[in-house]
Amino acid sequence: MDDQLYNQIFFKPRFQIDFGMNADVLLSKISKEITEEDKYKIKLVDNHIVIDVPEKDNHYWSPQLQLEVESLTEETSKIKGLFGPKPQVWSLFMFIHFGVATAFLVFVILAYINVTLDREGIFPIVMLVALPIVWVALYLLGRMGKSTGQPQMDELKNFTKDLLKKIKTN
Template identity: 45%
Template sequence: MEEQKNSDIHLRPRFKLNFNESQEYLISKFKENLKEENCKYCSKVVDGHIVIDVPKDENHFWSPQLNIEIEKIETNKTIVKGLFGPKPQVWTLFMFFHFAVAVAFIGFSVMAYVQWSLKTDYSFALTIVIGLPILWILMYFLGRIGKKRGHKQMDELHSFMMRTLNKK
């Protein structure tokens, strides 16, 4: 097994594992492990896609979710791709805020330029244009803080996945 990871700066860490086992066999390992009585994780398995969530009683706003894609390359060669990230609702909310800040930045930049061209008071628009990148940086660091809060759970999900994949 060979594991490749991206750098730690990403808010949604990814990894890739190569296996000399069939796709069906790896999926069956997950199905078996997730159905065990002592398994605390919530999950969904659809074809080669597996989503694993932390238990409901340990779940908080920043709890991560592990998305696993098991792709068949050859008969007994498989790639397991994984993505850790927030729940889709949290990620969508964050992306909406980033988009809103970007649109507001462009809008207030145009407003500041027009007011400057017309030689009217443009201090309000300029203040907003300066403040929005600060807000964007603050949102980035909030995401990093959230990732740090969910890091222990992310490690637990990763170790559960590795135990499942290495199980004979």
């Protein structure tokens, strides 16, 4: 995993690893390495692997690592990884962003109507200033959440590196 790519400004950092092993063989080796004693909760469905932090260490900003194994040729495969918040956290953030964007459009229309009809309407103008501030606050909140979950992301990254090294040597 390329640390330079990992440290770029992304809410959901991604990585790709080319693996010199057939995708089906790689998936079967990964499933054999997964044990009940593992520190992390690992779900394997088809060619997708989801790795969650342990329940006892889990908090609202805990990240999740999603891996997808793709077949490139008969002898090689590619692992695509995606670090991100849990789907419910991501969905909530997107819902709030959509609501703020919709409200912004409504207040743009209201402000335009007030200007066109020569009516005084200060509230839409105040909202046109306030809603971008809310967007910035959401962005900063997301960055804060990412930095809160950064140590767990590093742990997931190291666990995945160790798992893949173990599979490569077997």
